[in-house]
Amino acid sequence: MIHTYSLIHDDLPAMDDDDLRRGRPTLHKKFSESTAILAGDALLTHAFYILSNPEIIFSKDLSNNILLSIIAKIADAAGTNGMIEGQMLDMQAEHLLQLKNKSKQSTGGFDPLDYLKKMHTFKTGKMIKVSVEVGAIAAGANHEELDYLRVYAEKIGMAFQIIDDILDVEGDPLVMGKPVGSDAVNKKMTFPDIIGLEESKKYAKELVSYAIESINIFGDKALPLQNIANYIIKRKY
Amino acid sequence: MIHTYSLIHDDLPAMDDDDLRRGRPTLHKKFSESTAILAGDALLTHAFYILSNPEIIFSKDLSNNILLSIIAKIADAAGTNGMIEGQMLDMQAEHLLQLKNKSKQSTGGFDPLDYLKKMHTFKTGKMIKVSVEVGAIAAGANHEELDYLRVYAEKIGMAFQIIDDILDVEGDPLVMGKPVGSDAVNKKMTFPDIIGLEESKKYAKELVSYAIESINIFGDKALPLQNIANYIIKRKY
Structure with missing residues (x-):
């Protein structure tokens, strides 16, 4: 929602x-x-x-204490500590790129790759992470288990964005249901732009492998999440 | 917020x-x-x-159960059962007025005053009501006390909107910090338009009197809320 x-x-x-x-x-x-x-x-x-109406979605009883902490985590990830901040960084990116092209000094050592990673960490990464986290908390995960799952979520979150950028370069508009190349038209900062197409693909694969390994500790129970990670790298839209 | x-x-x-x-x-x-x-x-x-982080605002400990019900009530009043629905009705009002001017039949017996009241009940009324309600719940009000307070809130909510419409006709732009007459320019549905300026003033006064009386049962403790009701009718901006 x-x-x-x-x-x-x-x-x-x-x-x-x-x-x-x-x-x-x-x-x-x-x-x-x-x-x-x-x-x-x-x-x-x-x-x-x-x-705040747990009977609507949760199949098991969660304590009110856990529900409140879930609401706080989701509000935090969706707000100025997360998605909103990422969206602001996105809106400012174009302006920063222009500045960089004019004069390297005036942006105070602005590094596009660092900026791009930070932007995606906030814009989509935090929401993906909180989705994994909240599911795990609802299922009763302990602190150590949560740590592994957070690593998994961070890696697939970043991989998802890289694939998004790659699809905008070489995806099939008919499969995707929208024109490709819009990032270039809108002068968006993207991974293929900054590190190149092949390097972007390699980076996405590394992140997905890392994500899959990071939850091997859960054995077969990790399979659904590992399948999601594999889907992210193979998706065509 | x-x-x-x-x-x-x-x-x-x-x-x-x-x-x-x-x-x-x-x-x-x-x-x-x-x-x-x-x-x-x-x-x-x-x-x-x-x-969802009660220590930030509440000076006293509220149970997690009460906090969740407060979140549910506020989300309900701000969403499609409240403010959002009111805003949609507001956006549609202009279109309906045009239809009415063209042909009375095509709007299916559309009554501007009913529509206006409904629109304000949703657009601002529900949020004003929930503010009073949530404060009362946090203070431990019982069902009967809540009922009186809800009547008070409904009446001042409607009075607030009527005064808003009146100020847009005869307010002082310097005091209000914005131009008056914007409702007419934007072809907004207003109380002075539908029932006239004098009738609107009379109606607002009646509502405020009703609001004040409805919480007399609380004695002197009702004074701050009664002062708010009086302020609504006297405000110049």
Whole structure:
């Protein structure tokens, strides 16, 4: 729900200005900009409504204490310590790239790769991490288990973004349901741009291998999560 | 915090398109539209972060059970059962008024006053009501006490909106920090438009008297809330 809200607002004219999402018109195209803003606000709000009404989603009884800590973690990952900060970094990236092209000094040693990693860590990484974390907490994971799962989540989060950048270069528009090459048009900072296409693919594979290994300790129980990691590297859209 | 988020998004070009708020440039004017969208999203998210971290705001210990019910109530009032629905009704009002002017039949017996009351009940009424309710719950109010307070909140919520409409007709732009007459320019549905200026003033006064009486049962303890009710009718901005 928070994911969908963020995609709706992300597509808005003032943000990425996208007309298509998975082959279908984006919300502001199909309805109106005000409807898209409000629909995003509504989904974000409703996520917290659901989290505070545990009978709606959780199949087992969770203590109120755990529920409150889950709400706090999700609000933290979605807010200025997470996704919102990442989105702000994204909006500022274009401006920083322009500055860098004009004069290396004026950006105070600005490093695009560091910036890009930081941006993705906040923009999508923290939400992916909290999803894994909250599931594990609800299932009663202990501190050590949570640490392994956090490493897994961090690695697949970054790999997901790298693949996203790669697909925008060499993906099939028919399979993806949207035009490719939009990052170049919008002058977005991307991994292929900064470290090259082949190096990006290699980096994504390394991250996924690391993610898979980091949860080997759970044995066969880790398989569903390991399959997700493998899916991320193979996905075509 | 939820109030501020809603004002930021409400001022956006796709919504009310306001340049000034209390004499100062609105967020999208001062910074950018994307910053204003994200700042609203951030405040909305942070409201739930604070509510799930009780030590930040509550001076007394509330049970986790009560905290969860407070989060649920606020999410409900801010979402599609409350503020968001009200905002949608607001966005649709202009369209409905146009239809009505064209043909009375095509709007299926559309009644502007009913529509306006419903719109305000959702748009601001539910948030004002939940603010009073949550404060009372935190203070340990019982069911009967809550019922009186809910009546009080409903009445002052509606009175607040009527005064808002009146100020947009005869308020002092210098005191208000924004131009008056914007409702007429934006073809907004207002109380003075539908029932007239004098009738609107009379109605607002009746509502405030009703609100004040409805909490007389609390004796002197009701004074702060009764002062708020009186302030609503006297406010100049």
